[in-house]
Amino acid sequence: MRVVFFGTPELAVPSLAATARSHGLVALVCQPDRPKGRGKKLEPPPAKVWAEEHQVPVVQPEKLNDGAFEAWLRAQAPDICLIAAYGRILRQPILDVPRLGYLNMHPSLLPKYRGPSPIRTALLNGDDVTGVTIMRLTLEMDSGDILLQEEEPIQPEDTWVTLSGRLAEKGAELLVRGVDLVASGTARFTPQDPSKAVYCRMFEKADGQIRWERSAREIHNLVRAAVPWPVAHCRFKGDIYRIHEARIVDGAWAEPPGTVVAVEKDRVIVAAGENALAILTLQAPGKRAMSVREYLAGHAIPVGERFEDL
Numbered sequence: 001m002r003v004v005f006f007g008t009p010e011l012a013v014p015s016l017a018a019t020a021r022s023h024g025l026v027a028l029v030c031q032p033d034r035p036k037g038r039g040k041k042l043e044p045p046p047a048k049v050w051a052e053e054h055q056v057p058v059v060q061p062e063k064l065n066d067g068a069f070e071a072w073l074r075a076q077a078p079d080i081c082l083i084a085a086y087g088r089i090l091r092q093p094i095l096d097v098p099r100l101g102y103l104n105m106h107p108s109l110l111p112k113y114r115g116p117s118p119i120r121t122a123l124l125n126g127d128d129v130t131g132v133t134i135m136r137l138t139l140e141m142d143s144g145d146i147l148l149q150e151e152e153p154i155q156p157e158d159t160w161v162t163l164s165g166r167l168a169e170k171g172a173e174l175l176v177r178g179v180d181l182v183a184s185g186t187a188r189f190t191p192q193d194p195s196k197a198v199y200c201r202m203f204e205k206a207d208g209q210i211r212w213e214r215s216a217r218e219i220h221n222l223v224r225a226a227v228p229w230p231v232a233h234c235r236f237k238g239d240i241y242r243i244h245e246a247r248i249v250d251g252a253w254a255e256p257p258g259t260v261v262a263v264e265k266d267r268v269i270v271a272a273g274e275n276a277l278a279i280l281t282l283q284a285p286g287k288r289a290m291s292v293r294e295y296l297a298g299h300a301i302p303v304g305e306r307f308e309d310l
Contacts, residue, residue: 001183002026004078004098006086010046011164014172015084015105020054022176026076027057031087065091073097080182082175083137087116092139102137103178105171107164109133109149111197114142119164121200122154123225126217129153130163132171134178136189143197145189147181148174157247159227209310210234212258215274216248231283234258235308244289245281260305266293270307 001023005016008030019025028051033042044052051058061069070093073081080100095102108118109131115121122130131151136144152170154163181187208230210219223232223246231242253261253271262269267278283289284299295301 001079001179002077003179004029004073004076004081005084006030006081006090007047007084008045008087009085011107011168011171012047012084012086013050014168015082015175016047016050016056017054018172018176019082019179020056023179025056026078027059029059029061029086032060032062064088064094070094070097080179081137082179084171084175089141090137095137095139100182103147103175103182104135104137104142104144105175106133106135106142107131107167107171109151110135110142110146111192111194113200114197115200115202117200117203119160119167120203120225123158123160123163124221126221127154130167132167132174134171134174135192143192143194145191147178147187147189150174157224159224161227205230208232210243210307211309212270212307213273214257216272216277217275219272219277220246220248233310235310237305239285240310241285241307242283242289243279243281244283245279247278247280249276249278251276255304256306258307258309260301260303260307263296263301263303265296266291268292268296268301 003019003023004026005019006029007016016028028047030045030047033044035041036043048058073094074097078098081098081102083102084105110133113121129151131149133146134148135146138144150170152167208226210222210232223243226232227244231244233240233242249269253276255261255271257271257273259271260268261271261276267280270277270279279292281289281291282295
């Protein structure tokens, strides 16, 4: 099987590696290098880094629909194309190139959470389970027929980092299995039920802002979903502080939401709209993330101090 793989971020790397081990990986297609950091130095995406380390040709088209990329793809004569978090929409002429079509690895249990941020959305909503779907790629976003699907439990303290790591590994295994089924002619696809479709939108920096009038559970879920970007944040002592790790503390407090109600050696407890949030790891402006124990060794946080919305 000649395979052209489309994928860009870290989430795609396990699937890319599994494809290279089991099939004839012709090339990787990923998004262009992007400027990053204060110096705005161009940085290659993780999939490209892996591909170059393993001598896999890399193509990073700026434009997909001017005919040039389609001509390149046809020249590769792929039997099948695979996609895992490529991040760009492919039009029908490109979808028509491989004789066996495209398989897409999507990190949710479709038709739930079609769209660009299924892992963060599952965490934000406090879901107990998510999963991976292998499906045909079609013009309508994440609506193709399903080939394989497998659940993955969400642990109470999972963050985007831990959950996406497990889903990436599970997705890689399922994607290779899906290619084997297609190659053997034994693949059986099941149409999605559009009446059950749930959509999620792109997660933005502003979505990381903490609203202390919300329940501690909602804020905790935001903290989990916003790691490592944009990190849940709020105002404290006039500056923007980021909260990397927290826990829910049950109880009722008379103090307004955002008020520090207790300071212990390894956590700061802040009243929320319902219950309270125990902050375990935070980041002061211009500093690295540190445990509350480390922070308190050099900075005081008195009871009655306020964490505020932006």
